[in-house]
Amino acid sequence: MASCSVKTNEEKARELIEPELKTNLINPESYEFAKLQLDSCYSDDVQRSPLIILFSLKAAKLYNEYKGYVEEVDNAKSASDFYSSTGSSMFKQDAAKNKANLEKAQRKADDAKQKILQLYKDNKPMFESFKNRKHELAGWAATLAYRAETAGGMKTMGTILYFLDKDFKEIVACITEEDQELLHSADPNELKYEFEEEFKEIFDAE
Numbered sequence: 001m002a003s004c005s006v007k008t009n010e011e012k013a014r015e016l017i018e019p020e021l022k023t024n025l026i027n028p029e030s031y032e033f034a035k036l037q038l039d040s041c042y043s044d045d046v047q048r049s050p051l052i053i054l055f056s057l058k059a060a061k062l063y064n065e066y067k068g069y070v071e072e073v074d075n076a077k078s079a080s081d082f083y084s085s086t087g088s089s090m091f092k093q094d095a096a097k098n099k100a101n102l103e104k105a106q107r108k109a110d111d112a113k114q115k116i117l118q119l120y121k122d123n124k125p126m127f128e129s130f131k132n133r134k135h136e137l138a139g140w141a142a143t144l145a146y147r148a149e150t151a152g153g154m155k156t157m158g159t160i161l162y163f164l165d166k167d168f169k170e171i172v173a174c175i176t177e178e179d180q181e182l183l184h185s186a187d188p189n190e191l192k193y194e195f196e197e198e199f200k201e202i203f204d205a206e
Helices: 009-022 050-086 089-122 124-132 177-185 188-194 196-204
Strands: 032-042 137-149 155-165 171-175
Touching: 009 032, 009 137, 009 155, 009 171, 032 155, 050 089, 050 124, 050 171, 050 177, 050 188, 089 124, 089 196, 124 196, 155 177, 171 177, 188 196
Parallel strands: none
Antiparallel strands: 032 137, 137 155, 155 171
């Protein structure tokens, strides 16, 4: 009888996750469990670290903003080339407006770049801490698949990634489907190439 009352890790994970998940549903009563994949996370595993994943998510969001501003800069520069090539006073007002837009977009791009570099500077100790970590259980990664009604009343599938502490006492981090799509679409090598020199200064500095 005693052995029958012992909960599995999957049951512990569901008891911790499902109440939290239901609070964010349009219709909590429509919730249906589909599947749970539970994986162990170790202290020296960068790929399954919630800290690294949350960092990567922030970096991806900032880099997308940066690329958007850079595109605005490029478009404004192309327009400036056009106005310069015409040499006509007809576009004088448009040229002035475009110049202001170019300067504004450049400031936004520069600001976004600095935010990215500051994010890496602030998290440099976190990256370095992985070098000497012991290989020990740090928590769990739980991918929960479920069905629930949307705002339109249609029941659809959803998948959310949760990071739990090793004792199944608390949720450490929650990665939504939208966040997961952003992480999967982001290319970290593109960002590293874009800021290669700056990253060298950050990570090679004593």
